[in-house]
Amino acid sequence: MSTILSSNVYLNDLETYGYTITPDALNNELINDLITDCHRTALYFSAAKIGRLNDLQIDQTIRKDKTFWLDGSSQAQLTYQAIMESIKTTLNRQFFTGLFDYECHYAKYTQGDFYKKHLDAFKGRSNRVFTTVLYLNSPKRGGELVIYKPKSKQIEVVIKPVAGTLVMFESERFAHEVLPAIDERFSIAGWFRKNTSISGVIDPPR
Structure with missing residues (x-):
């Protein structure tokens, strides 16, 4: 599988600090395939929304x-999702x-x-447990993540x-923001989730 991610490092960091930063987590070939796929889907991008379900809105x-x-819809996506599935199990x-x-x-x-x-x-109000951000390019200016x-x-x-x-x-633990971009910045933002369906109310995926 296209990864060199060391479980010992990120697990220790998560347990000690609640967050982890892993440079070169995935090999260059997969990163290149993902950024190519990201550009392939460019026509389908839409303005990001905030909130969930009926409260979703653009602000x-x-x-x-x-x-x-x-x-x-692409091999790059499937490979990345398989890697994250493996991390989920870990x-x-x-x-x-x-x-x-x-x-x-x-x-x-x-x-x-x-x-x-x-x-x-x-x-107590969300099914998101861990947030992930994978960077797909290296902008020279702007777009820093502040935790x-x-x-x-x-x-x-x-x-x-x-x-x-x-x-x-x-x-649940860390508020964060993305500072204004100057150069274009591409990433994959994701969430490992638990199932909070109760009393016949289905837990929504987003």
Whole structure:
């Protein structure tokens, strides 16, 4: 499988810090295939939304990126999804998290695009457990990911986008933002999820 990701490193980091940053997590061939596939789907990108289900809405005062949800329509997507499935199994064995799904989309930030500080999950109200970001290119300027200390305005870490770097963090614990892009920035944003279906109410995928 097209990965050199060391489970010992990212598991130790997740357990100790709640987040992990892995440069060169996937090999260059797969990264190239993914960025090519990302460009292939360019016509199908749409303005990113906030909220879930009936509350989904476009609010470009909060985020201005464009997204395309991976649908398994290329070998590159299938390979990436298989890798994340393997990571999901490892996370379940290590942390007993009950993860059952991984969802992800391509994200494109052009000049001036941003995503203001937010949480991907609210405690007790979301099925998202771990957030992932895989960078597909290396913009020289802008588009940094800022992760904040839990329940704080203080910055924990600022991550410059570099192709092949995989970032993973606890969705409920860390607020984060994407600073305005100057050069185009491409990535795959994803979430490992648990099943929160109860009393006949089906847990939605997004």
